[in-house]
Amino acid sequence: xxxxxxxxxxxxxxxxxxxxxxxxxxxxxxxxxxxxxxxxxxxxxxxxxxxxxxxxxxxxxxxxxxxxxxxxxxxxxxxxxxxxxxxxxxxxxxxxxxxxxxxxxxxxxxxxxxxxxxxxxxxxxxxxxxxxxxxxxxxxxxxxxxxxxxxxxxxxxxxxxxxxxxxxxxxxxxxxxxxxxxxxxxxxxxxxxxxxxxxxxxxxxxxxxxxxxxxxxxxxxxxxxxxxxxxxxxxxxxxxxxxxxxxxxxxxxxxxxxxxxxxx
Amino acid sequence: xxxxxxxxxxxxxxxxxxxxxxxxxxxxxxxxxxxxxxxxxxxxxxxxxxxxxxxxxxxxxxxxxxxxxxxxxxxxxxxxxxxxxxxxxxxxxxxxxxxxxxxxxxxxxxxxxxxxxxxxxxxxxxxxxxxxxxxxxxxxxxxxxxxxxxxxxxxxxxxxxxxxxxxxxxxxxxxxxxxxxxxxxxxxxxxxxxxxxxxxxxxxxxxxxxxxxxxxxxxxxxxxxxxxxxxxxxxxxxxxxxxxxxxxxxxxxxxxxxxxxxxxxxxxxxxxxxxxxxxxxxxxxxxxxxxxxxxxxxxxxxxxxxxxxxxxxxxxxxxxxxxxxxxxxxxxxxxxxxxxxxxxxxxxxxxxxxxxxxxxxxxxxxxxxxxxxxxxxxxxxxxxxxxxxxxxxxxxxxxxxxxxxxxxxxxxxxxxxxxxxxxxxxxxxxxxxxxxxxxx
Numbered sequence: 001x002x003x004x005x006x007x008x009x010x011x012x013x014x015x016x017x018x019x020x021x022x023x024x025x026x027x028x029x030x031x032x033x034x035x036x037x038x039x040x041x042x043x044x045x046x047x048x049x050x051x052x053x054x055x056x057x058x059x060x061x062x063x064x065x066x067x068x069x070x071x072x073x074x075x076x077x078x079x080x081x082x083x084x085x086x087x088x089x090x091x092x093x094x095x096x097x098x099x100x101x102x103x104x105x106x107x108x109x110x111x112x113x114x115x116x117x118x119x120x121x122x123x124x125x126x127x128x129x130x131x132x133x134x135x136x137x138x139x140x141x142x143x144x145x146x147x148x149x150x151x152x153x154x155x156x157x158x159x160x161x162x163x164x165x166x167x168x169x170x171x172x173x174x175x176x177x178x179x180x181x182x183x184x185x186x187x188x189x190x191x192x193x194x195x196x197x198x199x200x201x202x203x204x205x206x207x208x209x210x211x212x213x214x215x216x217x218x219x220x221x222x223x224x225x226x227x228x229x230x231x232x233x234x235x236x237x238x239x240x241x242x243x244x245x246x247x248x249x250x251x252x253x254x255x256x257x258x259x260x261x262x263x264x
Numbered sequence: 265x266x267x268x269x270x271x272x273x274x275x276x277x278x279x280x281x282x283x284x285x286x287x288x289x290x291x292x293x294x295x296x297x298x299x300x301x302x303x304x305x306x307x308x309x310x311x312x313x314x315x316x317x318x319x320x321x322x323x324x325x326x327x328x329x330x331x332x333x334x335x336x337x338x339x340x341x342x343x344x345x346x347x348x349x350x351x352x353x354x355x356x357x358x359x360x361x362x363x364x365x366x367x368x369x370x371x372x373x374x375x376x377x378x379x380x381x382x383x384x385x386x387x388x389x390x391x392x393x394x395x396x397x398x399x400x401x402x403x404x405x406x407x408x409x410x411x412x413x414x415x416x417x418x419x420x421x422x423x424x425x426x427x428x429x430x431x432x433x434x435x436x437x438x439x440x441x442x443x444x445x446x447x448x449x450x451x452x453x454x455x456x457x458x459x460x461x462x463x464x465x466x467x468x469x470x471x472x473x474x475x476x477x478x479x480x481x482x483x484x485x486x487x488x489x490x491x492x493x494x495x496x497x498x499x500x501x502x503x504x505x506x507x508x509x510x511x512x513x514x515x516x517x518x519x520x521x522x523x524x525x526x527x528x529x530x531x532x533x534x535x536x537x538x539x540x541x542x543x544x545x546x547x548x549x550x551x552x553x554x555x556x557x558x559x560x561x562x563x564x565x566x567x568x569x570x571x572x573x574x575x576x577x578x579x580x581x582x583x584x585x586x587x588x589x590x591x592x593x594x595x596x597x598x599x600x601x602x603x604x605x606x607x608x609x610x611x612x613x614x615x616x617x618x619x620x621x622x623x624x625x626x627x628x629x630x631x632x633x634x635x636x637x638x639x640x641x642x643x644x645x646x647x648x649x650x651x652x653x654x655x656x657x658x659x660x661x662x663x664x665x666x667x668x669x670x671x672x673x674x675x676x677x678x679x680x681x682x683x684x685x686x687x688x689x690x691x692x693x694x695x696x697x698x699x700x701x702x703x704x
Contacts, residue, residue, distance in 0.1 A: 006698040027685040029697070036697045043701060057695040061684030069637050070673045071553065071659030073524045075680055077531040085537065108520035113528065154638035159519025185643050186326075189582040194637030198686055199672040202634040205587030212582075 004047055008057040009090045018090060019054035021046075024097035024106065027062050028229030034236060035229045041258035042098055042122060048261060049134045053096075059086055063105040070195035077113065080105070084115035098122040098254060100155035100228045101193070107160070121156060123166040123227045123253055130172045135261055142260045143175035149221035150177065151212070151235060152187030153228035166227045169253050173260055178219045188212050192230035213238025216248075223249045225256060273355035273485075280489035287496040291569055294607040298562035303512055310511045313648065318510040323646040327576075333391055336384035337424070341503065344385075347378050347431075351485050361438075364452045372453025379435065379457035382428040389421040389428075396421075403575030406584075408594040413573055416498050423494070427487050434480035436461035437473045446470050505570035506647040512563050513648035518639045521656060526550060553660025556621045557603045560654060567649040568600035577641035577651055583634040590634035592641035592651035598626035599654060623658050632658050633670060 012019055023046065029039040046053050064079030087095075095117050097103050107119035129135045148170055156162045163184045170177050182188040191201070191208025201207060213235060216224045224239070226232045235250045251259075258264050316322045321338065324331040350363045364371045396404045396417060404417070435458035441449040465473060495501060502509075526546040529539050554560050557568075577592035578584050584591050602622045609618045623629075632655045641651045663669045669677070676686045683691055 004701055006701065008695075025697075027687065030694045031685060031687055031689045036700070039697050040701045043698075055695075055698070057698065058691065060694065062680050062686060064680070066686045067677055067680055068521060069656070069659075070669060070676070071656070071661070071663035072669070072673075072677055073552070073660055073664065074527060074531060075677055077524070077528055078535065079680065079684075081528075081531055081535055081537060085535075104517075104519040108517050109523070112523040112525070154636070154640075155519055158639040158643050160517050186580065186640075189636045189638035189640065191582060191586075191636060194635050195673060195676070196636050198676040199633075199670050201586075202583070202588045202590070202630050204583070204589075204634075208582045208586050208636065211586050 004044065006043055006057075007054040008059075009054045009092070010057070010059065012054050013090055018092070020052040020094065021054075022087070022092045022095045023053050023055050024095050024099075024102055025055055025060060026097060026099035026102045026229065028233075029098060030060070032229060032233070035232055035252075038098055038229070038232070038252040038254050041252070041264060042254040044258050044263040045126070045129070045135060045254060045261070048263060049129055056086065063102045065101045065105045066195050066198055068105070068109070069193070070198070080110055080113050080115070084110060084113055087115055087117065092117060094118045094120065096120045096122055096125050098227070098229070098252065100153045100159070101230065104155045104159050121160075121162060121165070121227070123156065123162065123169055126169045126253055126257055127165045130169060135257055136172045141174075143173040143256075146175040146223060147219070147221040148173070148175045148177055148223045148225050148256075149180055149216055149219045150183070150225045150227075151180070151190065151216060151231055152183060153226070153231050154187065154189050154193050156227055157187050158185060166225070166253055169257065170225055173256060175223075178221050180215045180219055182215065188215065190228075190231040190234035192234045197230050197233065209234035209238045210241060213242060217242060217244060222247070223251055223256070225251055225253060227253050267358070270356060270358045276486060276489065277352070277356070280493055284493050284496060287493065290607060290611070291496065291501075294603050295562050295565045295569065297558050297603070297606070297610075298560050298565040299558075301512065301561045301563050303563075306515055309515055310513075313510045313513060314507055317646070317648060318506040321646070323648075326644075330395075333388040336381075336388040340381040340385035343381055344378050344431075347375070348485070348488060351481070355485060360448050361450065361452055364450060369453060372455060375435065375452070376454070376456035379432060379455055382431055383457050386425050386428045389425045393418065393421050403579040406575065406578055406591055406593070408591055408597055409573070409575070413499065413597070416500075417573065419494075420498060420500050423487070423491050427484060427491065430480045430484035430487060432458045432461060433465075434458075434477055434484060437465050437477035437480065440465055441470060441473055441477060444470055446474065499571065499573045502570050502572035502647060505566060509563075509566055509570040510648050512566065514563075514650065514653075518642055522653070524552070524660075527552070551661070552664035553662070554654070554657035555623050555661045555665070557599060557606060559661070560599070560622075560657060564599065564650070564654050564657075565603055567651075567654075568596050568603060570647055571596040571600065571649055573597060574646070576644040576646065577649070580640040580644040582636055582638060582640065588631075588634040589628065590631045592655075595627060595631070595651045595654055596649060598622065602626050623661060627658065629662060629668070632662070 009019060009022065025039055028035045061083060062079050063083065064076035067079065068076035095106055097106065100121060103119055103121045106117065150166055150170055152163065167177065188211065189208060190212055216235065224235050226235055232250060232252060239245055239248050239250055321331065321335060324334055350361065354360055354362055367374055395401050435455050438449060439455055439459060440462055442451050465476065495503065525544045529543045529545045532539050551559055557565060571593065573593060575593050581590060581592050599622060606618065635652065635655045637652060637656065639652060679686050679688050683689055
């Protein structure tokens with residue numbers, strides 16, 4: 001697939017161009033071995049639909065979300081103000097990201113510091129692509145007979161009221177969508193938000209992700225769909241902990257769409 | 265007829281009125297100890313929240329069974345107050361059932377309706393006592409509920425049952441006296457529920473029944489005054505505060521944390537970004553985050569007084585469910601208890617620094633560090649209380665004032681400062697994924 005194009009905003013700027021859409025990759029999307037696959041899948045989808053997009057590449061930095069949630073607002077504002085300088089400098093208007101934490105921060109918290117953009121989570125964007133008939137139009141056989149459960153990310157669901165877009169994306173796949181007992185507004189956290197991913201859990205009887213993975217496995221789904229890099233890590237660890245690797249897959253929405261398009 | 269009963273009644277009304285007024289003022293001044301929220305605008309949306317969530321109890325219906333039982337008590341409370349108004353006017357004017365002539369033949373139906381509501385209240389209170397003490401629902405059995413909070417919950421239910429029994433006994437005795445044509449007991453028609461109780465009273469003579477009716481009347485109304493005062497000391501304040509609390513609740517997405525404009529100028533200076541004229545700067549000695557209740561905002565403090573300790577938040581909290589010390593309900597109870605204690609010491613002429621703090625003396629770091637900021641507690645609260653907001657403000661104090669974050673968070677901060685990512689990866693490698701993809 002040598003024809004894959006991943007233009008950077010800087011490259012476009014040298015030709016006096018501004019991308020229609022900035023794909024905000026996020027730190028997990030850039031560095032996490034497992035989650036980089038989601039970045040690749042999403043870039044392939046963007047290439048396939050031929051949208052005018054670019055990434056910041058080496059110019060992208062952490063949105064500051066984990067620092068802010070842990071209590072370090074100085075560091076958050078340092079990150080936010082630097083990022084806003086870059087984004088405003090390039091004249092960015094629309095941002096798409098696969099990370100609900102980046103999404104929440106860019107969309108809800110950057111405006112107070114002078115950074116106002118249209119920020120779209122990739123689940124919403126994928127749904128738009130499906131609605132426009134740009135992806136998943138074959139009624140593909142890839143997912144026939146498969147059972148998928150969707151794990152709500154707190155920063156997408158309760159934090160921003162996005163419950164239906166990811167489910168609509170999964171429903172388009174022709175698989176059977178099964179819900180866990182605690183879903184949507186009552187969705188159970190994976191355990192990683194609020195800075196928890198970056199420290200050991202406090203003393204307790206159980207890890208949060210184990211509690212959640214038991215619920216996910218109880219649905220007998222063969223695939224646990226996620227829409228967040230932190231959830232991806234926690235759910236994958238849970239599957240490993242329960243020795244279900246190989247039997248139960250943890251996949252991001254973008255990976256499932258790319259798979260149905262034969263892009264992976 | 266002598267004026268003495270009227271004077272005694274008026275005296276009791278004034279005494280309770282004064283105590284309740286003083287207590288309400290105390291609570292109001294305690295809430296005012298918090299930082300101002302400056303809530304303006306969006307009045308239509310705020311009133312809609314009051315109507316749907318407080319008045320309409322919309323969020324209660326996520327759990328239909330307790331919602332229906334609670335609705336019975338709520339409707340009973342609101343409508344039976346019409347009868348309480350009649351009782352107060354009777355007491356002050358020395359009248360008896362003074363609304364009867366106005367309602368005429370409908371009076372009996374009206375009182376019968378109130379009696380049905382009273383029956384509903386008793387039914388729900390009994391079921392609620394069973395849920396708390398026999399079934400022992402887990403959300404009522406958490407560590408923060410032992411002692412006074414558990415007793416408080418039971419007392420409220422028992423007082424409500426006793427008050428309803430008093431009103432029904434009063435009505436039953438009244439009806440017998442009416443049927444016997446006793447003076448001062450005008451015929452008002454048939455009362456649906458208390459008429460079943462008439463056989464218990466029928467055997468007594470009219471003089472004794474009059475004493476019984478009067479005793480039940482006085483017991484009921486003084487009981488209501490006493491209960492009203494008790495409510496201001498108990499977790500039951502939600503019956504009033506739910507309304508302002510839903511009005512003042514945040515309208516922004518739950519994921520959005522409050523901005524700290526005070527530090528923005530400083531950060532801009534560090535980054536070499538020009539500062540606009542008139543920008544806010546942090547005053548000298550300004551405290552970042554919240555160590556005590558006075559650092560929290562007034563909505564946080566109103567939240568604390570509004571909490572009725574139902575535990576829906578704690579029952580949904582992933583940290584609590586997996587055995588961590590954090591309980592969002594305890595955060596609210598601690599905030600209220602700390603505020604009460606501070607308010608009391610201020611009332612006695614102490615100053616705001618009594619050597620105690622919400623963070624440390626009431627809430628531990630272990631609790632706030634366990635939070636995943638998942639908003640399950642915020643979503644669960646039927647009256648829009650936000651425990652997460654308080655937790656996050658305390659985290660700001662720990663990090664920005666004490667520099668006492670857990671070591672691994674300090675490493676995460678350091679990684680963001682040096683590598684611009686929360687992990688220890690080199691900046692040069694950030695865009696490697698693209699090469700990996702192109703070369704595939």
